[in-house]
Amino acid sequence: MSLQIQMIGTGSAFAKTYYNNNALVYTKHFTLLIDCGATAPRALNELQIPLPNIDAILISHIHADHVGGLEELAFQYMYNFKRRTKLFVPAALEVPLWEHSLRGGLENIAEGIHKLSDYFDVIPLPEREPVAIHPELTIELLPTEHIPHKPSYGFLLNERVYYSADSRLNGTLLTELFEKRGCEHFLHECQLGGSNIVHATLDELLTLPEALQRNVLLMHYGDNMTDFIGKTGWMRFIEQFKTYEFK
Numbered sequence: 001m002s003l004q005i006q007m008i009g010t011g012s013a014f015a016k017t018y019y020n021n022n023a024l025v026y027t028k029h030f031t032l033l034i035d036c037g038a039t040a041p042r043a044l045n046e047l048q049i050p051l052p053n054i055d056a057i058l059i060s061h062i063h064a065d066h067v068g069g070l071e072e073l074a075f076q077y078m079y080n081f082k083r084r085t086k087l088f089v090p091a092a093l094e095v096p097l098w099e100h101s102l103r104g105g106l107e108n109i110a111e112g113i114h115k116l117s118d119y120f121d122v123i124p125l126p127e128r129e130p131v132a133i134h135p136e137l138t139i140e141l142l143p144t145e146h147i148p149h150k151p152s153y154g155f156l157l158n159e160r161v162y163y164s165a166d167s168r169l170n171g172t173l174l175t176e177l178f179e180k181r182g183c184e185h186f187l188h189e190c191q192l193g194g195s196n197i198v199h200a201t202l203d204e205l206l207t208l209p210e211a212l213q214r215n216v217l218l219m220h221y222g223d224n225m226t227d228f229i230g231k232t233g234w235m236r237f238i239e240q241f242k243t244y245e246f247k
C-alpha cells in the first residue's frame, strides 16, 4: 500500500524560517499527523487543512516542537468541533505526556476534566511491534537515542518508510531496516552544524553507505539549510508543504 507524506514543517526546534518538524501521512482513506509541535496549528491553517480531516495523531516524544500544539488541538476539537480524534501514544509516554506536558493547560477541575482521554481517544502503542492502526497503515515504534532517560521513537510505516523523528544516528538500525527488512525510504532528522549530543549531524549522515544515502530525505533542519544544498552527498532535503509519494 503506497502512502504520501506532507511535511507541515521541516525545521529544527529553533528554526524560524521553517515550522516544527511535523508530518501528515496520507493513505487512501486515512490521515495521520505525526507530531504536533507549537507551530502545527498555524501550519495546518496555512495549508487549509481542517482539523476534522485528521483521523489520528501520533507522538514521537515530548519536546515542544513535537507536542506543543496539542493543547490548542485538544481545545479546538472539544469546543469548536465538538468531536474527538484518536491519539496514538507510545505506552511509555502516556503518563508523562499528560503529567509533564499538557495537564497545566488542559486540566479543568470544575468541569471534571482531568485526564488525556477526556480530550482524545487515547491508544497506547507498544514498542517494536507492528500495529495496524488502520487497514491501510501499519506502524512499528522503534526506540531512538535522543535525550537520555526520555523515551523517544522513530516510526516504520508500512514496512517501507522509516521516519526517525528526533534521533541520534543509529547506522546499525538504518542498515538493518534497509538491507534486511526491505525498508526503502528514510526520512531522517539532520543537524547541520555543531555536536551530536542529541541529534544526527550531517557529517555523521554522510558516513552512511551511498546506496542508503540515495534513499534518505533530510528533515528537522536549521534556517541555514540552503547553505548546504549540494553538500549532502546522495541525500536530499525534504521540502516543507510538498507532498511526496512513497510506493
Ligand SMILES: O=c1ccn([C@@H]2O[C@@H]3COP(=O)(O)O[C@H]3[C@H]2O)c(=O)[nH]1
Pocket: 012, 013, 063, 064, 065, 147, 166, 197, 198
Ligand atoms: O540535552 C539537550 C536538550 C535539548 N537541546 C536542544 O533543545 C532542543 C529541544 O528540541 P529538539 O530535541 O528538537 O532539539 C533540541 C536541541 O536543539 C540540546 O541541545 N541538548
Ligand SMILES: [Zn+2]
Pocket: 012, 013, 021, 063, 065, 066, 166, 220
Ligand atoms: Zn525536535
Ligand SMILES: [Zn+2]
Pocket: 061, 063, 146, 166
Ligand atoms: Zn527532541
